[in-house]
Amino acid sequence: xxxxxxxxxxxxxxxxxxxxxxxxxxxxxxxxxxxxxxxxxxxxxxxxxxxxxxxxxxxxxxxxxxxxxxxxxxxxxxxxxxxxxxxxxxxxxxxxxxxxxxxxxxxxxxxxxxxxxxxxxxxxxxxxxxxxxxxxxxxxxxxxxxxxxxxxxxxxxxxxxxxxxxxxxxxxxxxxxxxxxxxxxxxxxxxxxxxxxxxxxxxxxxxxxxxxxxxxxxxxxxxxxxxxxxxxxxxxxxxxxxxxxxxxxxx
Numbered sequence: 001x002x003x004x005x006x007x008x009x010x011x012x013x014x015x016x017x018x019x020x021x022x023x024x025x026x027x028x029x030x031x032x033x034x035x036x037x038x039x040x041x042x043x044x045x046x047x048x049x050x051x052x053x054x055x056x057x058x059x060x061x062x063x064x065x066x067x068x069x070x071x072x073x074x075x076x077x078x079x080x081x082x083x084x085x086x087x088x089x090x091x092x093x094x095x096x097x098x099x100x101x102x103x104x105x106x107x108x109x110x111x112x113x114x115x116x117x118x119x120x121x122x123x124x125x126x127x128x129x130x131x132x133x134x135x136x137x138x139x140x141x142x143x144x145x146x147x148x149x150x151x152x153x154x155x156x157x158x159x160x161x162x163x164x165x166x167x168x169x170x171x172x173x174x175x176x177x178x179x180x181x182x183x184x185x186x187x188x189x190x191x192x193x194x195x196x197x198x199x200x201x202x203x204x205x206x207x208x209x210x211x212x213x214x215x216x217x218x219x220x221x222x223x224x225x226x227x228x229x230x231x232x233x234x235x236x237x238x239x240x241x242x243x244x245x246x247x248x249x250x251x
């Protein structure tokens with residue numbers, strides 16, 4: 001294995017645009033939920049007239065679907081990701097909406113048969129309900145509470161109970177139902193993550209900037225070097241992600 005400083009420097013130069021994770025191949029692993037979101041998404045979009053995928057990233061997950069909705073829309077607020085989504089999805093007739101974070105969903109009331117999202121930034125339940133036709137469906141895989149908190153707390157120290165409660169599926173079900181949706185299915189999973197070199201950790205912290213918002217290599221160099229020692233001693237640094245699958249429909 002290269003030295004810690006070499007791994008850190010390489011990770012700082014690496015591209016982190018889009019939602020692909022190919023640079024971590026062989027360097028980090030994360031279990032996948034048993035429900036297989038990509039397959040569920042493919043089945044769902046293939047059977048509807050109008051669908052919109054929220055926070056699509058670079059369109060990587062939707063782009064795997066063999067068949068899309070007759071009128072397929074996506075939203076993305078980060079310009080580099082939106083550019084990747086356009087390159088990938090425009091040739092397939094998808095309308096890519098580059099929106100501001102927190103902006104209304106760019107569809108009229110009751111226009112969508114299906115709203116989907118893999119890891120939405122912040123689900124806006126009233127907006128989701130607004131754009132769905134009566135009986136329209138919501139299908140999404142959300143990040144759950146305390147996801148990757150072993151890694152986060154390694155850098156920022158102990159977090160509060162309120163911080164660890166964020167994104168709790170029970171809270172999201174309550175908010176969805178209050179907005180006029182009926183939750184049909186809720187599944188949860190806790191999944192093992194392993195990082196096999198410190199460069200992989202730097203790369204993921206650059207990509208998932210909300211994990212350690214003030215992350216900077218110089219600011220956290222001592223912690224990074226300590227993590228490098230742990231990985232070389234134990235073989236990996238272990239954390240756990242949480243996910244939940246939500247299926248709902250507009251009443």
